[in-house]
Amino acid sequence: MSEQQSDQEAILKVNNIEVVYNHVVLVLKGLSLRVPKGQIVSLLGSNGAGKSTTLKAISGLLPLEDGEITDGWIEFAGEQLRQELPNVLVRKGIFQVMEGRRIFEDLTVEENLACGAYTRRDRSGVKADLDKCFAYFPVLKTRLGRLAGYLSGGEQQMLAISRALLARPKLMMLDEPSLGLAPLLVEEIFAIIQEINQKEGTSILLVEQNAQMALSVSSYGYIMENGRVVLDGPVERLLADQDVQEFYLGLGQSGGRKSYREVKHYKRRKRWLS
Amino acid sequence: MDILLQLIVSGIAVGGVYALIALGFVLIYKATSIINFATGEFMMIGAYFFYTFMVMAGLPPIPSFLLVMFCSALLGLFVERAILRHMLGQPTISIVMVTIGLSSILMGLAEMIWSTDFKSFPALFPRAPVIIGDIIVRSNLFWGFVVAMLAVIVFALLFKYAKVGVAMRATAGDQMAAFSMGINVRSMFTVAWSMGAIAAALGGVIIGNIGGIQPTLGSIGLKIFPVVILGGLDSIAGAVVGGFIVGLVENIAGGYLDPYVGGGVKDLAPFVVLVLILFIKPYGLFGKQDIERL
Numbered sequence: 001m002s003e004q005q006s007d008q009e010a011i012l013k014v015n016n017i018e019v020v021y022n023h024v025v026l027v028l029k030g031l032s033l034r035v036p037k038g039q040i041v042s043l044l045g046s047n048g049a050g051k052s053t054t055l056k057a058i059s060g061l062l063p064l065e066d067g068e069i070t071d072g073w074i075e076f077a078g079e080q081l082r083q084e085l086p087n088v089l090v091r092k093g094i095f096q097v098m099e100g101r102r103i104f105e106d107l108t109v110e111e112n113l114a115c116g117a118y119t120r121r122d123r124s125g126v127k128a129d130l131d132k133c134f135a136y137f138p139v140l141k142t143r144l145g146r147l148a149g150y151l152s153g154g155e156q157q158m159l160a161i162s163r164a165l166l167a168r169p170k171l172m173m174l175d176e177p178s179l180g181l182a183p184l185l186v187e188e189i190f191a192i193i194q195e196i197n198q199k200e201g202t203s204i205l206l207v208e209q210n211a212q213m214a215l216s217v218s219s220y221g222y223i224m225e226n227g228r229v230v231l232d233g234p235v236e237r238l239l240a241d242q243d244v245q246e247f248y249l250g251l252g253q254s255g256g257r258k259s260y261r262e263v264k265h266y267k268r269r270k271r272w273l274s
Numbered sequence: 275m276d277i278l279l280q281l282i283v284s285g286i287a288v289g290g291v292y293a294l295i296a297l298g299f300v301l302i303y304k305a306t307s308i309i310n311f312a313t314g315e316f317m318m319i320g321a322y323f324f325y326t327f328m329v330m331a332g333l334p335p336i337p338s339f340l341l342v343m344f345c346s347a348l349l350g351l352f353v354e355r356a357i358l359r360h361m362l363g364q365p366t367i368s369i370v371m372v373t374i375g376l377s378s379i380l381m382g383l384a385e386m387i388w389s390t391d392f393k394s395f396p397a398l399f400p401r402a403p404v405i406i407g408d409i410i411v412r413s414n415l416f417w418g419f420v421v422a423m424l425a426v427i428v429f430a431l432l433f434k435y436a437k438v439g440v441a442m443r444a445t446a447g448d449q450m451a452a453f454s455m456g457i458n459v460r461s462m463f464t465v466a467w468s469m470g471a472i473a474a475a476l477g478g479v480i481i482g483n484i485g486g487i488q489p490t491l492g493s494i495g496l497k498i499f500p501v502v503i504l505g506g507l508d509s510i511a512g513a514v515v516g517g518f519i520v521g522l523v524e525n526i527a528g529g530y531l532d533p534y535v536g537g538g539v540k541d542l543a544p545f546v547v548l549v550l551i552l553f554i555k556p557y558g559l560f561g562k563q564d565i566e567r568l
Contacts (some may be wrong), residue, residue: 061453086454086455090455095454098450098451104443106443112444114440115444118441
């Protein structure tokens with residue numbers, strides 16, 4: 001953990017957690033990260049690095065997939081979590097937008113939104129937040145009665161983010177919001193993520209394959225390999241880092257693209273070092 | 275022609291009651307993917323609850339009716355919490371066996387508590403048959419149909435509009451995603467079992483009021499399998515339509531064919547139609563493609 005970061009108050013602290021699936025498969029091998037209050041933090045890394053597992057460990061979805069935190073601890077808003085399930089954690093203010101949007105296809109858009117606000121009791125607050133959602137995503141207002149399964153991919157992602165907004169979380173975790181979306185739409189979605197962070201003050205933990213996009217909205221970034229954080233730092237430093245430029249942003253030293261063989265070599269070296 | 279109309283009307287009336295019991299099955303299947311072979315016994319126990327409150331305790335009909343709903347909800351809750359929750363993640367066949375075992379246990383309990391004697395309710399509705407045009411409907415059947423339809427409508431509205439109904443449908447669609455919304459999926463299972471038990475019990479009271487009760491009353495529950503498989507295991511509208519089809523088929527086939535073969539057509543016909551429909555539409559008339567077949 002870097003010293004620049006530790007002076008800000010953290011909404012989320014993950015300290016050296018180990019996660020095991022099905023009692024045998026070790027997926028996270030001592031992972032630590034922190035999300036400062038009111039900021040956007042990115043968690044980057046290749047497929048299978050353990051990014052989604054990290055989010056699920058925080059949001060409480062992990063036990064539902066037969067995963068378990070076997071070591072380390074997670075602290076949220078100053079309180080240590082004890083592997084509660086999401087029905088408790090969402091009420092505490094942690095909300096995960098799952099990978100692949102996971103909207104309820106057989107429910108209407110309106111019903112999907114109602115599910116997002118499921119844990120809330122304040123009707124007038126929900127109504128106000130609903131209006132905010134329509135301000136962020138005007139298209140949703142015109143689709144209210146439609147079955148969510150018939151929405152386009154972009155609209156479904158908007159719906160998924162709106163559901164999260166309606167839960168009014170303190171920490172919103174987004175798992176690959178750019179997945180399967182056209183580049184222009186990805187930009188729009190990220191602009192809104194940034195807007196939500198600024199206007200609502202929601203802290204955001206962002207998991208992405210699209211490193212460039214993710215870093216452009218974040219203040220701090222972590223890079224994961226094989227169940228561990230291999231590199232972290234403020235975004236400016238990550239963007240300046242040669243390894244990051246080469247292997248996550250696709251900018252070769254000489255301007256050309258790297259071959260797959262070199263990437264593999266690099267990763268092997270990183271694993272040796274870590 | 276008169277006979278046909280008469281058969282159609284009583285078929286619809288019986289079908290409405292089947293629809294209600296089938297709804298009890300579908301609610302549980304939709305939310306939990308459990309095929310509840312004890313639906314018929316939930317129905318039978320519900321009828322005995324009613325008998326207990328009204329005949330043995332001497333309460334008026336409406337409080338008895340409400341108490342039946344309450345006790346059935348508790349029964350459903352207990353069954354889910356005490357038995358089926360521990361079966362989460364087990365193979366389907368094991369869970370099916372558990373519900374079959376449960377049906378025997380409930381039947382045995384009914385014999386122990388209320389004996390095997392045939393019992394009947396005092397008259398709940400005016401005895402005079404209801405006459406619609408030229409058609410005469412037995413009063414118990416007519417009012418039973420009215421009550422069943424009201425119950426079906428209430429359940430359907432609850433499922434469509436109430437917060438808990440939306441949460442149950444979300445759970446049925448994607449359990450993980452429902453959990454990620456903060457919906458307590460496990461308590462949704464409990465709610466589904468309670469609602470399913472209530473629907474079945476109301477059906478049991480209506481059927482008991484028409485034909486009296488015995489611990490073997492639950493065998494009528496087998497008839498809901500043609501109903502739900504016709505309609506698709508997970509479709510509420512399907513349960514209603516399936517209920518009417520089965521009611522109509524058994525009445526019409528029974529009415530016309532029974533004199534020639536000496537009875538029994540009523541019980542056979544729905545299953546013949548069931549097999550024929552499954553040949554053409556293996557997932558039922560309204561079922562989703564990906565559901566499991568029995």
